[in-house]
Amino acid sequence: MDSFSHKARKRFGQNFLSDPGIIQRIVSSIAPQSNDNLVEIGPGKGAITALLLEACPKLNVVELDRDLIPILLAQFAIYQDFKIHQADALKFDFSSLVPHDEPALRIVGNLPYNISTPLIFHLLSYHGKVKDMHFMLQKEVVERMAAEPGQKSYGRLGIMVQYYCQVENLFLVPPECFQPKPKVDSAIVRLNPYKALPHPAKDVKLLERVVNVAFQQRRKTLRNGLKQLANAEQLDALSTDITLRAENLSVAEFVALSDELLALGVKV
Template sequence: MKLPGPAEILRRSGHRADKRLGQHFLLDPSILDRIVASAGGLDGRTVLEIGPGPGGLTGAILQAGAAHLYAVERDPRWIEALAPLVEAAEGRLTVVPGDALGFDAASLETDGPISVIANLPYNISTPLLFHLLAQRHRFDRLVLMFQKEVAERLAAPPGSDGWGRLAAMTQWSCRVEYLFKLPKGAFSPPPEVESAVVRLTPRSAPEHPCSERRLSTVLAAAFGQRRKMLRQSLKPITPDPVALLDGIGIDPTRRAETLGLADFARISNALDGA
């Protein structure tokens, strides 16, 4: 059965994007195919999509041969509008009603790894990314669209303007690849900002082992006052930052943006007495 495209679903439903939910829909078939191809071959794979809307990416994922696609959608208008696509997919598409920020990948009926392909709503992209990273052991790869500035921050190296808690936490847990920009005109309605696609590959083990929870605490403190020296910014999490940093060979007068993942892991392990 032929899959209805997003333009047809939009026309049938009469619905429009809800800006309050950060909805901007991809309609260009060539761009949709390029995004899906970035996830590698999907034949026989289980895929998770977030916010399918009128089903642009949804259809492209199904066309690429995914064994089953779970699409999480909180807007009831699109759940109803996607019914023809669900029917045409002949059992390969399940639309899951609900908020992706509360979605548990463990609820999916699959034993194998899951590939995530999603155009993340701009207004919740960062908390949604952290929610996905917390479940990364279920995923083999994540191909995600962000506002371009956020995508650049995710891939930023230590010492750059974009290096911060978001980049450090993501790069500690995943290999991050900035893939390509998307033109505003690829979306309906066009967003006011540029967008970009990033591929995250979860690490089987971090290159710099430490407690993930402790690392998150360290990064939040260090970058929460990023213009201050570490001897000052780390005071909320340790009574004597100078002694702790001297003990592991890190200059207490350095600032957070000058440290790499290995440094932050050493601080985390020192706080844990490792």
């Protein structure tokens, strides 16, 4: 089986990168080093993998599609420390790649667009074991991750990603760079988890719930949105201006709101 005999599978959300210039630009942005603890999610047919291995011969990859495993093993057989984990990245335990003596993970990947948001949330749960992350995602998803208060794309994803990480929207990747061509533009994003959270919440589960509830009906005021979490007396006791909409609050203000609700007895 050669690398050209594998057809992209719609159910896996596969679109294989085929533009050498873009591939080089992505790897240059990652700047892999020989001693990195590097893991690639969804290596596909190895377009990015090949350049990563040249710089960092010890590489872990997580690939769901069983039919790609023999292609990758044959292609990179000369690399003894190349390891494939045939697994669903949504369920994979990334902490297993960080034993006590190993450096923090550097995670890269051309993420399937159909699972990108839940996968990002899964990866954020390992933020303490991650040095940085570089992903190719649908352009709109990257815009949501990097959005600021007041912007149309600002919402739950951006707030929770920015709670844990610095976000950089690096550059666009047009559909022509893939086989088959996706129907949307893509973008490369860099996430740098904070060593110390700038605005740590007293109960991060409550913060997640508050943000989720607040954006379920984003055109309504916070007072209306938070009714399912807190009673009128608790809402009246808040110092946060709950006549605002959710899109007007910064990450720090959402943390302060969630801490206030916790102090008033609101639980997840």
